[in-house]
Amino acid sequence: MLPTKANPPLLDAAQAAFLGGPVAINVASHDAARVPSIARAFGCRVSADRQEVVVFLSHPRSRNILDDLAAGAPIAAVFSRPATHVTLQLKAAGARIQRLAAGDREIMLASGAAFIAEIMALGYSENFSRALMAPAGDDAVGVAFTPEAVFEQTPGPKAGMRLEPKL
Template structure:
């Protein structure tokens, strides 16, 4: 069963803010910001692009547990989807995907600049060294709405 419909897939690649959280078995945790995403393996896996040096703890936790929570939030509306996965792979970043990151940044700027975020600040948040990028991918096993309001936390789908 596909947990994400086409509209939700399009949303994930629409200039959203992308954050991931991981925790160790001791429940120590951390959060890292991604700079873009795509779908891989015929659309079965979500792949996010991360700066490896930004959070060594994040990658240590992922290696130990294989689990992540991934949040996608559209700044102009606060619409938010959280996706969980427990089969995380960290792989080399495909250099051909640099254009996806630049496209994601352009869409993100269209979201945040009208809200008063200076473009220079957003570009600083997204700054990366291509040599530091990795691709993390996973198959979604649970999807939740996290948009603020009465339905926040509502389960949208779970893998069987």
């Protein structure tokens, strides 16, 4: 679906580019008893119309959140740049679990490399940095969602502010 004035994307071009990294990506949800689940994502892809975001999760390392999302639970994804702490949070009422598309593995590898370089420049060891972002490999899945709300979460006076689309 193409964005229109009646249906503008919540993400502007700069925000969509920011999601591509180098950022730490954490995805959260909850089960039917409202017990939280969380997982680290290994990159993301934003659709050309900026209406859909796909985050990449390791199936074995993300089993709880994938079960929660498959059951229809809401999703929250936080994207934070380590060097600046600039942070955005996206929320949606639900998400779809899907196979990786062509090019997604390359996005995961590039996102991982950018994140590794970012945190190594901050003083983290190479071994730690690589272990943290070890690619999910063949066990990765995509989690697609249409953001329904975007929040500024950078520490400071605007943290928690809901961001509205720019028309």
